[in-house]
Amino acid sequence: MKNLFVTVFAFLICSFKAHGQTDTLLFTLNKQSNICLNARINTSDSLRLMFHTSSTGVTITKESLKEKILLKNKQNTNIQTWGGRADAEYSEHNTLFINKLKWEDITVFVNENSGPDTDGKFGYDLLAKKIVSLDYDKNLIIINEILPKNLKGYQKINLIFSNGSMFIEGKLEIGDEIYQDKFMFHSGYGGAILLDPKIAEKYDIKSLKTISKSELKDSYGNVFKIETKLLPKVKIGKKILKNVPMSFAARSSDIPMKVFGNDLLKRFNVIFDFQKNEIYLKPNGLWKMNYNIKK
Numbered sequence: 510m511k512n513l514f515v516t517v518f519a520f521l522i523c524s525f526k527a528h529g530q531t532d533t534l535l536f537t538l539n540k541q542s543n544i545c546l547n548a549r550i551n552t553s554d555s556l557r558l559m560f561h562t563s564s565t566g567v568t569i570t571k572e573s574l575k576e577k578i579l580l581k582n583k584q585n586t587n588i589q590t591w592g593g594r595a596d597a598e599y600s601e602h603n604t605l606f607i608n609k610l611k612w613e614d615i616t617v618f619v620n621e622n623s624g625p626d627t628d629g630k631f632g633y634d635l636l637a638k639k640i641v642s643l644d645y646d647k648n649l650i651i652i653n654e655i656l657p658k659n660l661k662g663y664q665k666i667n668l669i670f671s672n673g674s675m676f677i678e679g680k681l682e683i684g685d686e687i688y689q690d691k692f693m694f695h696s697g698y699g700g701a702i703l704l705d706p707k708i709a710e711k712y713d714i715k716s717l718k719t720i721s722k723s724e725l726k727d728s729y730g731n732v733f734k735i736e737t738k739l740l741p742k743v744k745i746g747k748k749i750l751k752n753v754p755m756s757f758a759a760r761s762s763d764i765p766m767k768v769f770g771n772d773l774l775k776r777f778n779v780i781f782d783f784q785k786n787e788i789y790l791k792p793n794g795l796w797k798m799n800y801n802i803k804k
Contacts, residue, residue, distance in 0.1 A: 534608050534650040536560065541699030542771040542801065543624035544643070546650070548631070549606040550617065553578040558607075559623065560650065561630040562696040562774075562781075563674040567605060568618040569629035577628060580617060605631065610652075622726055630697060633675065636783060643779040646794050656782060663780065663789040664746040668694075670786065677788060679769060681755070682742035684713035690767055694788075698770035700725075701800055702740065702755040705766040709757045714738060720754060723803040734759035737802065743773070746790060750776070754800050772801050 536546050543559040550556065550569070554577050558567075569578055580600035598619040605612040612635055623629050633641075642651040669676040669691055676691040681702070688708070703725075717738035725733045740755040753773060758766055776796045780789035 530654050532608065532610055532652045534610075534652070536648055536650055538645075538648075538775065539625050539627065540801075541624050542696075542775050543627060543699065544650075544696055544771070545624070545627055546607055550578050551580070551603055556628040557626060559627045559630045560696060561632050563633075563693050564630060564697060565632035565634040565673045566618060567603075567615055567629065567631045567635075568620050568623070570623050571619055571621060573628035574619055580619075583619070605635075607631075624697065624699070632673075633781070633783070636781075639781075639783055641781040641783065643781070644793075645775050645778055657780065660780075660789060663778075663791040664748070666746050666788050666790060668781070668786045668788045676767075677745065677769070680744040681740060682744075683740065684716050686712050688712060692767050692769045694774065695768045696771040696774060698768050699772060699801065700737070700756050700768075700770040700803065701753050701773040702743065703735075703766045703768040703770060704755065704757050706757050706759065708767065714757070717755075721802050725756075725758070735803075745769075745777075748777075748790070748792060754802055 534546055536544050539545050539559075545557050545559050548556045548558045550567070556569075556573065556577060569580075574580060580603065582602075583598045583600045585598055599616055600619075601614075601616050603615050603617050605615055620629075636652060640653045640656055642649075642653070642657060644651065666677050675694045677694050679690065679692045681688040688711075690708075692702075717740065719736060719738050721737045723735045723737070725735050735756045735758060737754050737756040740753045741751065743750045743753045750773065776792060776798070777790040778793045782788065
């Protein structure tokens with residue numbers, strides 16, 4: 510469909526109706542560290558959608574479309590994914606409900622995969638111009654118009670947006686070298702760190718201990734072979750995390766992989782200031798939790 514991507518990003522101006530200035534949403538973490546919330550689309554039964562911090566719009570899986578959701582006037586298009594291009598269905602003019610929040614006239618895409626035990630995902634753009642607090646200690650997402658007054662223990666970092674994803678600065682200690690770059694802030698990825706092999710080739714990764722070999726599928730079923738090594742140090746702002754699993758794809762992606770996933774990010778309580786494009790991070794009760802290493 511012509512101008513499809515314009516339509517997707519115009520999703521930012523969809524109708525967002527909330528009761529009061531503050532809304533509190535309860536979430537759970539699944540086995541892949543995805544942030545999962547109860548939701549409905551149109552007249553559907555209850556769904557489990559994951560909050561995806563590096564995606565926009567709303568997607569559902571084909572399985573959920575068959576069993577739980579009625580979408581009208583589905584159309585076809587071709588889109589870019591991590592693994593290449595893929596055919597996709599989409600439907601316009603839908604309504605999404607999460608707790609007391611309501612979004613109207615939205616476009617819903619259909620894809621193959623989502624996080625374990627979820628029916629799809631929704632992106633950060635639904636909360637444009639809001640202050641969004643993500644509290645892993647209490648399993649709450651708090652949506653407000655102003656910053657919380659108590660920011661003790663939080664560090665402020667610039668939030669960078671590019672091609673529908675958000676990024677923060679980070680440093681990786683690889684052997685005797687430091688790799689510094691902007692990393693995708695990706696709550697939809699269940700690992701800790703993911704790097705494109707073209708980046709990995711520039712550093713002495715052979716000296717790092719291999720801890721697992723596995724596969725990664727993107728939302729449309731494209732498969733990557735993954736090797737995971739143990740990284741001595743990661744620095745985000747002033748905070749240092751030690752002995753972090755770092756994964757490398759066996760082939761380069763059409764979308765460069767420089768990713769901080771939620772097995773790392775969940776160790777911080779987060780405040781997104783989407784008004785000023787800033788983010789606040791504070792270590793939480795999951796800081797010393799063992800990493801989830803996929804075998």
